[in-house]
């Protein structure tokens with residue numbers, strides 16, 4: 001692995017004109033193995049690429065001379081007021097990107113009035129992050145093999161003032177992270193999932209030749225099922241969003257089992273490669289949910305136009321993963337703030353040019369393909 005990377009930017013150069021421009025600046029500031037983790041996707045990264053391409057395939061149609069006086073991008077979700085529908089997706093181990101880690105991201109999200117989901121695998125203390133937050137935070141949870149420990153995490157999130165739980169359900173096992181393997185990535189000693197430190201580790205498991213590597217592993221034996229959603233819902237008053245839903249039948253079942261919201265997501269293409277683009281799965285989920293709970297989405301959101309497309313297809317808000325991490329790696333908190341600012345500004349431009357005064361005005365009529 002190589003080190004001696006460039007230091008974070010001290011000022012944002014004019015060449016950075018959109019969120020995706022941060023990627024090149026981030027790449028040269030992150031150690032090679034960490035970059036393979038932060039930017040990587042499963043196997044051949046086909047789903048990750050598809051997340052971006054699917055947005056590009058959708059066409060908008062502009063509307064002219066609309067009355068846009070008093071326009072805004074405000075919304076409310078689960079009792080949280082947001083100025084705009086661009087949220088920070090849960091991303092683990094942010095100290096790999098920048099020494100200020102999640103604290104920088106929380107600070108920037110607060111300044112930009114963006115919602116943020118803190119990963120269960122954050123590299124900084126979840127209570128400290130909550131103390132520094134200037135806006136509502138949600139906590140992302142995996143149901144851990146140790147259910148008592150999972151409940152302790154929920155209690156900590158409640159006590160610290162997190163306003164919702166985002167239960168990630170699409171990663172009971174690790175995807176094929178080939179790029180991490182090739183780069184020889186492992187976590188450096190100063191980066192760890194600090195909030196999970198007290199968890200009882202599973203016994204080590206190494207499949208012998210001819211033995212099942214996955215089905216026989218203790219991780220899979222302890223993987224959560226639908227009954228665990230009922231169990232979790234019975235143990236907390238926080239709204240629970242299920243993240244990682246792509247199949248309409250799963251969305252319908254999630255609502256019936258007590259989910260308060262759905263995040264349509266393929267985990268940024270990091271779990272099962274060749275899953276469809278999240279934006280392509282969105283309409284089927286929206287139809288299955290039929291307005292019973294809010295539907296959010298993530299995966300491939302890089303432009304304000306992507307955001308209006310997602311909202312036009314029924315999402316209430318979008319979450320953004322890699323661009324935020326690129327901003328963090330390139331320039332710390334100001335980089336994250338800049339990414340969020342550009343996305344919001346582009347969203348507003350796209351709304352004006354499609355004749356939408358508020359988020360409620362954004363519907364399928366602004367999509368060329370559906371006309």
Ligand SMILES: Cc1cc2nc3c(=O)[nH]c(=O)nc-3n(C[C@H](O)[C@H](O)[C@H](O)COP(=O)(O)O)c2cc1C
Pocket residue numbers: 037038039051089090091092119120121140168243265266267268269270298299300301319320321322323325
């Ligand atoms: C480096 C990295 C770490 C991630 N860690 C988590 C995590 O801890 N929990 C989770 O639910 N999703 C995690 N995700 C997935 C994101 O929440 C999100 O679904 C995805 O990044 C969205 O796609 P995008 O990167 O194209 O915006 C991670 C994504 C990345 C890139």
Ligand SMILES: CC(C)CC(=O)C(=O)O
Pocket residue numbers: 092121171267270
């Ligand atoms: C530690 C990982 C499971 C976090 C994650 O969700 C990811 O890297 O995509």
